[in-house]
Amino acid sequence: MNVLFICSRNQWRSPTAEQVFRRYPSLVVRSAGTSRNAKKKVSHDLLHWADVICVMEQKHKNRLVAEYGRIIEYKSLHVLDIPDDYLFMDPELVTIFLDTVPERLGLVIEEKAGR
Structure with missing residues (x-):
């Protein structure tokens, strides 16, 4: 499954998500x-x-719909509701991703049970 994580500046949140989930085969x-x-x-x-x-955030979805509506019309799109309050690889942000994203993607993450 190809998953694209999007935030505003691609500086903290979306690169953290990319880093966290890149190890899943x-x-x-x-x-x-x-x-x-x-x-x-x-x-x-x-x-x-x-x-x-x-x-x-919802504003990211709104921007995508406005600029790329035809491309994403039939794509699965999830708003994670994660504010811009975290730095790259912030442990709290990593935990939020691990607690929310696998369920949204229909994944079973073995490591989650061990935390």
Whole structure:
């Protein structure tokens, strides 16, 4: 499953999600940002590549719908409701991802039971 994680600047949240989930063999993950100043900007190619899109906030979904509505119309898109309050690999952010994303993606994460 190709999963694209999106936040604003592709600086803290979406790269953390990419790092956390890149080790799972059933997933191929990438990250991007909606801002013009993003380290890696959302593109048509990334959105076509993705099977599933996970955005951090409703505003990210709104921007995607406005700019790329036709591309994402039939994609699975999840709003994670994670505010921009965390730095890269913040342990609390990692925990939030592990507690929410696997269920949204229909994954069974063995490591979760051991935490």
